[in-house]
Amino acid sequence: MIRLELLKSFIAAADTGSFSAAARLMGKHLATVSGNIARLEDELGVVLFDRKGKYPEITAEGLNLYDSAKVVVDSAERFSNNALQLSMGVPAELTLALDQDINVDRIFAALPEFQKKWPHLRLTVVNLSAEDIFEGVKLGKIDLALAPTLEGQSSFYEFMAIGQCSLKMVVGKGHPLARKRHVSNDQLAMTTQILSNSWQSQPTMMQAARMSPYVWFAQGYHGTVDMVRQNLGWSTLMCGNDPIPEGIVELDAEFAQTEFLIQYDAIWPKNRGLRDVDLYLIDAFKGLLKLSVND
Structure with missing residues (x-):
């Protein structure tokens, strides 16, 4: 040889x-x-x-x-x-789950450097509903995830608080509501509301978020953006501190005068310590999503 x-x-x-x-x-x-x-x-x-x-x-x-x-x-x-x-204990593969209802585009900007650091690691990235994320972690099918905080359910996973993400009320630029200086709750209730389909399995979230009897459901953040951009209705987006997507404007709505915040955690299976690869991705959660850390 x-x-x-x-x-x-x-x-x-x-x-x-x-x-x-x-x-x-x-x-x-x-x-x-x-x-x-x-x-x-x-x-x-x-x-x-x-x-x-x-x-x-x-x-x-x-x-x-x-x-x-x-x-x-x-x-x-x-x-x-x-x-x-x-x-040295670096895993051969890792499944990363990201909440489908938040804009996680910036996290992907961290992956080229991740690939350089751990070229052998086979990474799988999935966008799932919060319910599916928790179930996947519980079953050991997900190694690390960014998910909304679920109070009282940490018996099967470890977690690290990442921060809070605000909900922004938005509508397409061509929608009639976009031309109004101020939008009342009654006007919102008379207009089609677009919600993420993941909220159908979260009665508490659905009850808090639903304002209109006319509801359409979209597939996660990007599906919601696409439907709003087509002027099909108004919605709430979890954008973090990212700008509103092109073709969409934020509404000056009575309902939006109170800021709604959703806490996000990094979660992983119970009794497993954090590895360098996990810490790198958690830093991406914090830095690239620009979530405001809850002190």
């Missing part, structure tokens, strides 16, 4: 254009790098560099083998790094 060190010397020489530059790049003696390349040529039975000129020039055969050598070295290094992380 060809030693990785020989392949690394070959790649470094091809990248830098000389054996001496490759030696400096690798922090090795010139004789070591030159010898590694010569041994590799002997093992392969192929001349990789033409040494006739002042600087060695990679041959057509060398060019042909270069990409394959890179794949082998990169794969071996990835394998070693993955094995090291697994030995």
Whole structure:
């Protein structure tokens, strides 16, 4: 089996254009790098560099083998790094659940860096209703979640308070209510109200939020935004401190004079400690969602 060190010397020489530059790049003696390349040529039975000129020039055969050598070295290094992380307790996979009723777009901005830090980890991200999140954590199907606080139900999960998110009353820019300077409760009650379908399983939330007998249901935050943008009715959005989505305006409504806040927690299965990967995502909950921390 060809030693990785020989392949690394070959790649470094091809990248830098000389054996001496490759030696400096690798922090090795010139004789070591030159010898590694010569041994590799002997093992392969192929001349990789033409040494006739002042600087060695990679041959057509060398060019042909270069990409394959890179794949082998990169794969071996990835394998070693993955094995090291697994030995240090980093999980092989993680299921992250996000409440479907809150705008979590900014959390996804943290995932490219997450991928760089833990490239071997297989991440699954799901947007679910609060009820499904708690059930998934209880059954051990969800490893970490951002969910509304559920009082008195923490017997099967650990939690960390993240903060509060305000509800904003909104309507599409083309809706008749958008042209009114002030909207009364009676006007809201006479207009179609759009609610998240997840609230159908939360009677207390439904009772508090429903103001109109004319109700349509949408699939989570983005479904609600889409329906409101089409001027189908008014709704309340959990936007955190993010701006109102394009095509939608906030209503100056009598009902909205009182600020409604929903507390959010990070939750995970009972009796499991937080790992570095969990803490990274919890920081994303706090920083990217810009929830106002409840001191």
